Amino acid sequence: MDSTTQNKMRAELIAPCGMNCALCVSYQAKENDINRQGFHKSYCPGCRPRGKNCAFMKKRCALIGEGQVTFCFECASFPCERLVRLDKRYRTNYHLSMVDNLRFIRDTGMEAFLAAQTEAWRCPSCGGLITCHSGLCLHCQLETLKAKKTYRWDR
Numbered sequence: 001m002d003s004t005t006q007n008k009m010r011a012e013l014i015a016p017c018g019m020n021c022a023l024c025v026s027y028q029a030k031e032n033d034i035n036r037q038g039f040h041k042s043y044c045p046g047c048r049p050r051g052k053n054c055a056f057m058k059k060r061c062a063l064i065g066e067g068q069v070t071f072c073f074e075c076a077s078f079p080c081e082r083l084v085r086l087d088k089r090y091r092t093n094y095h096l097s098m099v100d101n102l103r104f105i106r107d108t109g110m111e112a113f114l115a116a117q118t119e120a121w122r123c124p125s126c127g128g129l130i131t132c133h134s135g136l137c138l139h140c141q142l143e144t145l146k147a148k149k150t151y152r153w154d155r
């Protein structure tokens with residue numbers, strides 16, 4: 001198998017806020033080790049693997065900061081104002097909804113969610129995953145990113 005199998009979805013990569021770290025440019029940069037190919041991206045193993053619980057929410061949310069909830073949908077305030085703002089930013093710019101993700105996980109289960117995500121974000125060329133931050137596959141579309149470092153979803 002080629003290296004795209006590294007991009008397999010894992011439950012550990014779903015952050016408390018509903019972000020799928022497998023789709024994050026910093027995670028995919030690390031998985032594909034793109035700095036060997038002339039990039040200078042920061043690498044991240046994912047919010048949970050690096051022990052941060054949630055990069056987006058933890059400073060503003062004691063429940064997440066102290067690890068008292070696994071996902072935001074466990075909270076009585078779900079979806080709180082801060083999560084709604086984050087969700088709007090991601091829906092607008094990155095084709096991803098944390099709130100939809102969390103509802104899917106809550107209502108349908110993690111396994112079905114991961115399967116659906118793998119389909120939804122599959123690279124049509126190599127079968128890996130595209131990143132939500134640019135819409136590019138960092139396994140087979142690095143030339144596009146090299147040509148335009150600010151590339152965002154065809155813009």
Ligand SMILES: [Zn+2]
Binds near residue numbers: 125126140
């Ligand atoms: Zn690809």
